[in-house]
Amino acid sequence: MSVYSGKKLRIEIYGESHAEKIGVKAAGFPSFTFDESALNEFLARRKATDSVFSTSRKESDSPIFYGIKNGRIDGEFTAEIKNENKISKDYSALYAKPRPSHADYAWHIKDGALDFSGGGRFSARLTAPFCVVGGILKQYLKTRGIEIESYASSVGKVFAQSYKSGALSAEEIRTKRNAGFPSLDKKDEITEEIRAAKAAKDSVGGTAECVIFGVKGVGDNLFGGLEGKIANLIYAIPAVKGVEFGDGFDLAKMRGSMANDGLYIDGGEVGFYSNRAGGINGGIANGNPITFRVAFRPTPSISLPQKTVDLERKENTEIVINGRHDACVVPRALPVIESAAAIAIADEIL
């Protein structure tokens, strides 16, 4: 079980990839009625649907709720999702042989595991219940004027247009993403980059950008900083290896005169000429859209031969992974990023 214990929210995600079910126990939620069909549409964005982008392991991922009546949440609930499509035999040849750069060897060090079937509790299957709570909180935040959207910004060597200044509205992002999934442009090049990696029995990494609209004055200095709060939740997502806010690492190359976000006043309202800080100064949301970029490693499970060890026989060996895997995790990770951001913001404002 993995537990998020925030200021108000408590979220326990349990289960394993090849167990009968996975689920989430949530507490500290606001009393409100959510739209179950809108939640299912959100969850569908995480599901494996496209044969180029994703694994052929398809699941209905329909949550069964306990403690919710007619969509009305009253503080606490549990949601469970059945694992309908598990094939453990894909992993029989991998017994005691950790997949390089997956969690297998770290799992062995921690718990002595040798059967790494399905990745156990480290599998990205557990991002399904993550998205159940995130999708519900996204709906709640919308009632408070806060919207969160994300899109793929690069895959391998293909970079789509960046909108990390927050120049597009939430509605514009949704419209462009629906037309150019998973990015806002360069759909064909990105699809080809993923297809080529898959055809070469390989995988490919990428980045996603996320924008949070409508947050102002949330967060505080030092340990109360909003960047740390969001980043903490983003790093809970498997395969995330980097997070940067606004212009992030590029700021290190600039002079102050270029990096600073000048202010203006218009009709009594303060605004900014730019958004290189990503909407946060001093750990507090300054009213500009909060923007951050997330780096995802290439999917660890690839079908090319790889060097590893046999932990039982204590000898070097090679493996070929034949299971069903995503060639690039970025397209399916987008709703998980939005969920992590929703949990961070909701925990602050509740």
Ligand SMILES: Cc1cc2nc3c(=O)[nH]c(=O)nc-3n(C[C@H](O)[C@H](O)[C@H](O)COP(=O)(O)O)c2cc1C
């Ligand atoms: C949406 C999503 C789908 C993923 N699909 C796969 C997959 O099919 N095969 C795989 O080996 N890893 C996949 N991963 C990544 C692994 O879960 C992850 O690399 C592993 O748990 C080790 O964690 P780490 O990369 O954070 O160290 C996926 C991650 C996400 C977010």
